[in-house]
Each structure stands twice: as structure tokens, then as C-alpha cells.
Amino acid sequence: MGRNTALPEGFERFRVTGSAGPDDTGCHVLHIDMDAFFAAVELRTRPELADRPVVVAGAGPRSVVLSANYPARRFGVSSAMPVAAARKLCPHAVYLPPTRGLYGEVSRGVMAIFGEYTPLVEPLSLDEAFLDVRGALRRLGATPSEIGRRIRARVEAEHGVTCSVGVAGVKFVAKLASGIAKPDGMVVVPVSETTAFLRPLPVSALWGVGPKSAEVLRGHGLRTIADIAATPLDRLRRWVGVASAEHLHALAHGRDERAVVPDTEEKSLGAERTFDTDLADRYEQERQLLHLAEKVASTLRGRGLRGRTVSIKVRFSDFRTITRARTLPSATDVARTVHATAVALLAETGTTAAVRLLGVRVEGLAGSGDAEQLSLDDAFPRSRWRDAEIAADVARSKFGAAAVRPASLIERDAQ
Secondary structure, eight states: OOOOSSOOTTOGGGBOBTTBOOOOTTOOEEEEEESSHHHHHHHTTOGGGTTSOEEEEOSSTTOBEEEEOHHHHTTTOOTTOBHHHHHHHOTTSEEEOOOTTHHHHHHHHHHHHHHHHOSOEEEEETTEEEEEOTTHHHHHTOOHHHHHHHHHHHHHHHHSOOEEEEEESSHHHHHHHHHHHOSSOEEEOOGGGHHHHHTTSBGGGSTTOOHHHHHHHHHTTOOBHHHHHHSOHHHHHHHHOHHHHHHHHHHHTTOOOOOOOSSOOOOEEEEEEEEEEEEOOHHHHHHHHHHHHHHHHHHHHHTTEEEEEEEEEEEETTOOEEEEEEEEEEEEOOHHHHHHHHHHHHHHTOOOOOEEEEEEEEEEEEETTSOOOOOTTOSSOHHHHHHHHHHHHHHHHHHOTTSSOOHHHHHTTTO
8 A cells, every 4th residue: 555656636635745734743653664775775876777667686586576666666566576577567677686785784874864863763674664753842843744854855865765754643544654655755644634544545554454354344345444434343343353353443543552662672583595496405405504594693693692492494396385493492592503403393394395495593582691501412512613603703794704604505605
């Protein structure tokens, strides 16, 4: 919802134009969403491509679209679409490979700007966040719209990319507003007009309503948010269940009790990889698990975290996907331990089929301040393995990711 290049009919009155805009009294929630973020970051050094369709995607046969600029979107190209499908829709687009590390760098800069206006910043991904500016209004002597205007100007001036801003009294309305504002716009939904803003929108615009839920609702004649708002709650409960009915009924009336929560504690960290060709060789599968375990463990150590549970994700060529998990005696951030557990979990699946995707995840995270339980069975104690891996982290930070690698990750690459 809202990824349009023009406001829906009747919504123009909510747009902020210049210094003029709707009454934003009580609208303390901002949702800020970068416009075609990955593509916009790439276009900073390729201004000659600005008016041409541009798609950021990997080169492999199974790659998906990471980002598409608005000229490409007019041909139906969208994020997460297979590249093969995108090329059919827009064969004349410029296809650019992603630049590793660049988007995270720009994202950190953008989030830092948000943090200068309010400490209440809730990032949702690299390119979007909620801000609660209630405490900043008096300190800055500004209205919510003015804060949004200042942020937009700074993001463009300092990072060369644009963003769209939704301003409202509650989170889900602010998110809808930023989507409708795209690209490079700001939409304010006055508190007094929240239900009027929501009423004509389709049921799919409601937070938590996916394609299947929308189909169920339409089957009962509910096509717009106004239809849901007008439906007696008891009837809605019979159709979609108690929890869903109460959730949808509240949203349809503009009620959303969720607060902006900064620095949400991470519960898990993981990495996964889709292969250009299915992996049938068990040694190669275990080798890829090592690569993923190294990546996850390094991230854990960098963030001062350890985890108690290791899980794997395995997707086969027919897209069947299985997961397996094991809880360890003590929390770890050691790649050797994570890899050994992942290999054991893979063996326990009992399958010898070729795999399309492998993933490794560590869950049950906590700070790494607690001492790690040692195993007397290890010929080379885990604490020594950890010391070795920390030394490798230091070397990689100075000389690049390929400076120190396990021998098994080098031997076949060199062939």
C-alpha cells in the first residue's frame, strides 16, 4: 500500500507543500522511509542514470531484485522479484550489482541524523524507522512537520538520497502516510481526520493483513477499512477469530497502542545463502555452513553477544524448507562450536538431497560478560579457539575479510 508515485484521489489535502500543510497538533509519531534506497545510493555516483530504469541485483541465476528506482517500478519491477522476471518486464533497465557495505554505511549516517532530533528512534530496517518527537517539540521549538522537513533536507544534503515522511498520532497511520507520500514527499494525517484518512483505503492497508487475510475479508464483503469499522465486533470475531477481530477493529478506528521502542533487544542473529546451483556434495554443504558460522560468530563477537541455541535452515530444489535447532550447555560466540553444531544438525536430518539454500542462526542471545563454561573433553579448549577467532577478527579489520580464513574455506577456492 502506498508505493505510488502520486497520491490517491482525495488525499491531496494531506500532503505538505512548502511550509503549508495540515494541522499536526498531537501528531508526535513520524515514519521515515528512504526512497528506493539501494538504487538511490548507487545513483549518487551515476547521475546520468537518474531518469533511466535502474535495478540493483546480484548476477546469479537465482538472484532477486534488491531495489528498483521509480522509472523501473513503472514497468512493474519490485523488490524481492526474481531477476529473470524483472528482465522480462524491463529488459532495457540498467542492472547494477550491489556494493557491499555501502548501504549499511549510509544507513548509519541517516539513523544518526534521526538520533539528533530524538532519542526515541525505532529502526525497522536499513532504510526506515519510527521516531517519537513528542519530547523534541518544545526543545527544538518546532512542529512535527517542521522536524520532518528538517530531517528530509539534511538527509538529502548530507547523503544524497531522499526520503518520504508520514506524520500521525499513531504508528501504523504514520507508516501508511509515508508510503502514500512516496517518492520524496511528506503526508500529515491530523488526529481529528485519522478515521477519514483510513476510511477509503483497502483492507490490505491494515497492518497484519496479507493477501490471504484480505481474501477472507473480501469474501465477507469487507473491501475497505470503512467496511471493517462499520462491522459489529461480534460478527467480525465469528469471521476471523477473536484476536484478529479486535486487532483489525481497533486499527480501523485509528487506534494503535504501540509505542516507539528504541534499541530493541536482539533475540537472534543469522546468515543464509542461496546457491546459484544446488549443492549435492555433503563436504561442500558443510564447508558453506562453516562460512555462515564464521560470519554469524564474528557478528556476535562484534556486538558483545553470545547465544545458547544454534539452528539451521535447509531449502531444497523443490523449495521445501526444514529447520533444526539445538540448545547448547552454555552460550557461545565461537564459530567452531556453531559450525560443529550446525553440521550435526544437518546430519540428523538424514537427507542426502541437493540443497538450494543453507542458513545458520544463533538464538537466545545475551551479553558476553558471563564466563563461558569450558569443556574438559576438548583437546583445544573453546576459550583458546575464541582467542584465535578474536585475533582473526582483528586481522580482518585491518587487512580485509580475506586476510585470515579457515583452511577449508581456502582450499577449494584456490583450485
